[in-house]
Amino acid sequence: NSPLIRTGITAAAAAKYLRGPGILYKDFVDLGTLGTPLGETKGGSTFSYGLSFHDVEPDGAMGWVVGHRFIEKVLPTLAVSLLEHSVNEYLRHLPGANSANQQPTGIKGEYIGTGAEVDVGVAPGGSPNIDESTLEVWRTPVALGLGVKLALTTDYNVVDTVTMDTVVAADTVTIGGDTFTGDDTPVQADGEFETGVSDTSSATSLAALINSEYGVTGVSATSADEVVSLSRAVSGTKNVMSSSGATIDLAYQVVLATGGGAVLDDDEITVFYVYDSVAADTYTVIKTGQIATGDYLTNVALLCEVSDASQTYPIVFIIKNPLSEPDTIDIPGERMSETLLKTTWTGFFDPADGLDLDQAPVEVWVPYGI
Secondary structure: OOOOOOOOOOOOOOHOOOOEEEEEEEEOOEEEEOOOOOOOOOOOOEEEEEEEEEEEEOOOOOOOOOOEEEEEEOOOEEEEOOOOOOHHHHHHHOOOOOOEEOOOEEEEEEEEEHHHHHHOOOOOOOOOOOHHHHHHEEEEEEOOOOEEEEOOOOOOEEEEEEEOOOOOHHHHHHHEEEEEEOOOOOOHHHHHOOOOHHHHHHHHHHHHHHHOOOOOOOEEEEEEEEEEEOOOOOOOOOEEEEEEEEEEEEEEEEEOOOOOOOOOOOOOOEEEEEEEOOOOOOOOEEEOOOHHHHOOEEEEEEHHHHHHOOOOOOOOEEEEEEEEOOOOOOOOOOOOOOOEEEEEOOOOOOOOOOOOOOHHHEEEEEEOOO
């Protein structure tokens, strides 16, 4: 007689298999409101409840004890590899990403003036659309004829400027939401700077006003001749400025030599940078940024088919309030192969919903009755 083969096979089991890769959505509500599909995947997906446990081990116990295990954390994840390389996929792939549609154009060795001119400040031709992370400033001493790269903050700063051009009373300049008004008899507490003497005097007065307790938070000012130079409240971020009348000129991304730096009056100053030429946009440029509340999705959901042909409801794996944790982007060496956007979506508790276990950011929907 043949030995008995024990197996879990039943007639009903074949209708309960989970088949195929499933479809990935964001902002899933129900089968009537599926949300936005996130595109093709490759290599399958991996779901985890993300549970970690704390086990109490009383003295005398020879091992773990029933009733002494507690759930310590719930960090649910869904790992996927996406095939499609669209702008939206990259923005979702990188949490906190910032983007702008651009025509990036490289500028090499633009002459902006002498050291004496940079002492007052000169805006390169690509201002105000320069990617400041690419900006390099060089000086060429007349005696040497050999360029020397300058150091940011040590030898120069990038500032925004306000230039007085026959400014008169009632002319205004607004910086970061604070409005300053010209007046022949100014009152600093009223946000007024001096007019009626000279543009140099007006610039000196406005700089003093900005640096006073009535000035702009986080912004400091200096003046040279008729020009007021403004630091940035946030490094690398241009000031938000506007003016009234035609007597005040505003400029952004101005290269300004620092006092005590390496720039000499007769140096020739050149710059290298990439800027958006504002022609027809050819790229969406994506950069890292800090994670904000709006970067958390409502959910991501993987809908998977059940093998029962009569079953119209899929199994649904849901990660709530997820952020992407991007993996490396590996470019394959083979000619006929595809680069994948690999990411792991991790769920986060939302204090607005509650922080107890029954508000954990994970759900699995299983069709009733299978």
